[in-house]
Amino acid sequence: MSQPLTSTPYTGGVPAPVPTGPVRLHINGETRTLQLAPWTSLLDALREYAHLTGTKKGCDHGQCGACTVLVNGLRINSCLTLAVMHEDDDITTIEGLGTPENLSPLQQAFVDHDAFQCGYCTPGQICSAQGLLNEGRAHSEAEIKELMSGNLCRCGAYVGILDAVKEVVDKESSDVGA
Amino acid sequence: MHPFTYSRATDVADAVRDKAGHVASAYIGGGTNLIDLMKMNVEQPAHLVNVAKLPLSKIEDLPDGGLRLGATATNSDTAWNEDVKKRYPLLNQAILAGASPQLRNAATNGGNLMQRTRCYYFYDVATPCNKREPGSGCSAIGGYNRVCGILGTSEACIATHPSDMCVALAALAPTVRVSGPNGERTIAFEDFHRLPGDQPEFDNTLAEGELITSLDLPEKGFAKNFAYLKLRDRHSYAFALVSVAVGLEMDGDTIKEARLALGGVAHKPWRDQSAEDLLKGQPATAETFGRVAAHVVANAVGQGSNDFKIELARRAIVRALKQAAEGQQQAGDMYLGGQ
Known part of the structure; x- marks a missing residue:
């Protein structure tokens, strides 16, 4: 079978190869070099390239908080940042906070307080709450509510979420004698 | 993408x-x-x-008694900075009234000035928008314009600037330092953002290629008598329908100096210096506040679904002025950082 001769090369409708480059990320204590296009969000890099699907894509526009991860200990929306901007940053996802055999204090508190229904927002809620603990600025329920407002839960499990976070906040502040 | x-x-x-x-x-x-x-x-x-990751993230004292906010310092680092909390609490309050902790951890000070309107039609590429596509028309005029402006609008655009931080900055009047292909220059904050006129595609007065390097706050921070009042559809994590930033310098019950700026009402953070002049030398009374608030909205024009903003703005100005004069802060400011 021969192709008809034309003035332009035949590509068969296949798009040009995506220009990718190596991006070195430290994810949950492990150094990973991923081959990524510059427009790959940190969220997509984690889910599609590092195969860590604990971090969830909710709105993909910074409005729901489901994609919250910790970068150098600070919580951010991984959907609104490019992976390539985080070369050599330390990234912690829900997979890095605890293990099924050894849950982190927040993960255990979420179980104890039934702080979820469908569970889709939970990894973002827990990473956000870990960021809140790292910041150390929330003490009262009102402060926790305000400083967790970047995480939506459409099942409405807010009461349990608040109880879970408050329990760990209280425990941490009593541990440091504050 | x-x-x-x-x-x-x-x-x-x-x-x-x-x-x-x-x-x-x-x-x-x-x-x-x-x-x-x-x-x-x-x-x-x-x-x-x-x-x-440019080395512009410092927040440092200026020799004239002011404070330099680096352009790449995050909104979080700025809001929680000890000097900002102590000397410019109005700025602390405005930043913390905006977005969410996650967004404030990523967003920079320079970027806050550069953020674009959240007008629905600007975001919807299927509809005409003069800001997005000059000459295509304004879908918000005669459309669904609940979030749009009431002051300084034009026939080409009724979009608003979405920032909270910038409303406090309008009241505090810093200088914006920029670097570009033609070297460095400074822009008074008042002159940084612009009104839409017949060129709504330009949000600000930066020349092509210019980069913000810092915001230089003057010494005067109105730390004793200030208020940032933000009114919105839900108590947190929502853009302002109307917000008011007030800084007062009091001499007993008399207003010695005043700063007044509004958010959610115009294409730029809306500082009203004629209203500030009206407050100067006046007693801090309900009568004064009412008169000044009426003056601010005297030329406001509703667009249909945002008509309510005119009365909302008038009342918000009265309340913010009262809170500032009395040295109260608005409810919800328990996270100022004092604990």
Whole structure:
């Protein structure tokens, strides 16, 4: 079978190869070099390239908080940042906070307080709450509510979420004698 | 998202050079607004210059008694900075009234000034919008315009600037330092953002290729008598329908000096210096506040679904002035950082 001769090369409708480059990320204590296009969000890099699907894509526009991860200990929306901007940053996802055999204090508190229904927002809620603990600025329920407002839960499990976070906040502040 | 190339600048000169060397290029800081706009195809840069890691993240004293806020300092680091909390609590309150902790952790000070309107039609590429596509028309005029402006609008555009931080800055009147292909210059904050006129595609007065390097606050921070009052559809994590920033200097019950700026009502943070002049030398009474508030909204024009903003703004001004004069802060400010 021969192709008809034309003035332009035949590509068969296949798009040009995506220009990718190596991006070195430290994810949950492990150094990973991923081959990524510059427009790959940190969220997509984690889910599609590092195969860590604990971090969830909710709105993909910074409005729901489901994609919250910790970068150098600070919580951010991984959907609104490019992976390539985080070369050599330390990234912690829900997979890095605890293990099924050894849950982190927040993960255990979420179980104890039934702080979820469908569970889709939970990894973002827990990473956000870990960021809140790292910041150390929330003490009262009102402060926790305000400083967790970047995480939506459409099942409405807010009461349990608040109880879970408050329990760990209280425990941490009593541990440091504050 | 449209494909683009990417580079990370090593210093300001490198960033300016890199941007000038690429057509349709853009600076990216935190990216919290720009990446969203790129996903929606509202912005389609062909090249991004990452400026987030430039050495511009310090917050430091200025020799004239003011405070320099580095352009790449995050909104979080700025809000919680000890000097900002103590000397410019109005700024602390305004920043913490905006967005969410996650967004404030990524968003930079320079980027906050550069963020674009959240007018529905600007985001919806299927509809005409003079800001997005000059000459195509304004869908918000005669459309669904609940979030749009009531002051300083034009026949071409009724969009509002979405920032909380910038409303406090309008009241505090810093200088914006910028670097560009033609060197460095400073812009008074008042002159940084612009009204839409017949060129709504320009949000501000930056020249092509210029990069914000810092915001230099003057010494006067109105730390004793201030208020940032933000009114919105839900108590947290929502843009302002109307917000008011007030700084007062009191002499007993008399207003010695006043600053007054509004958010959610115009294409730029709306500082009203004629209202500030009206407050000067007056007793801090309900009568004074009512008169000044009426003056601020005297020329306001509703667009239909945002008519309510005129009365809302008038009442919000009265309340914010009262809170500032009495040295009260608004409810919800328990996270000022005093604990």
